[in-house]
Amino acid sequence: MSPIRVLLVDDQSLVRSGFRMLIDSEDDMEVAGEATNGAEALDQLRTIQVDVVLMDIRMPVMDGVEATRRIVGSGLDTKVLVLTTFDLDEYVFAALKAGASGFLLKDARPDDLLSAIRNVAAGEAVVAPSATKRLLEHVVPILPNRPGAEDERLGLLTDREREVLVEIAGGATNAEISANLYMAEGTVKTHIGRLLSKLQCRDRVGLVLFAYEVGLVQR
Secondary structure, eight states, rough: OOOOOEEEOOOOOHHHHHHHHHHHHHTEEEEEEEESSSSHHHHHHHHHOEEEEEEEEEEESSOOHHHHHHHHHTSOOOOOEEEOGGHHHHHHHHHHHHHHHHEETTTHHHHHHHHHHHHTTTTTOBBOOOHHHIIIIIGGGGSSSOOOOOOGGGOOOOOOHHHHHHHHTTTTTHHHHHHHHTTTHHHHHHHHHHHHHHHHSHHHHHHHHHHHHEEEEOO
16 A cells, blocks of 8 residues: 655754654655745646645745645645644635645654645544644634524534534534434445535534534633
8 A cells, every 4th residue: 555645844953863863764655845935836736646745834935824725726636634733824814715624733743744745645634633623712713703693504414414423513523423312334434424414514623613613612
């Protein structure tokens, strides 16, 4: 099986070096390239095949938000995992809205980073469980405050799907949703698939943000 190819995008060479050492030490992944800003990342993606972009947020020339928007808009089968710190929460929200598959704090444990890369490469979103709680605590407060706001897509959901959506927004894993709502994990996955389709969300990140934006879940 081919290793997961990762593009490192950060304007600090020391940070990139640390990530390269960590990633290249794993048998199932490798660093495919490095870039110091979003513009360089886009140039690299024109010539190399990449599965996951490890993207810093604030960089010169082109920041991670704009780079994420362009990567997602290009139609490339490349996932973006954003790295951030708490003082850049508004940028995290913008990057997630632009299509990033998840985010991690720069001080995350090495095992968490490697796990996040694997999950994103597999098509999953990295927003749970601890990451979701951080998202809710630090990013959600800056979302537009629209308690009770009605969205026509909500009318498409069954009561059970709403229950699953509320659980997701609270940071519950599939196993936890299964236990809390007394349903099989396979059924949970089916409901999540329907939620993604009906709400036109890319992934679990989008579901969390949607639930809070429309006021389905109160802060």
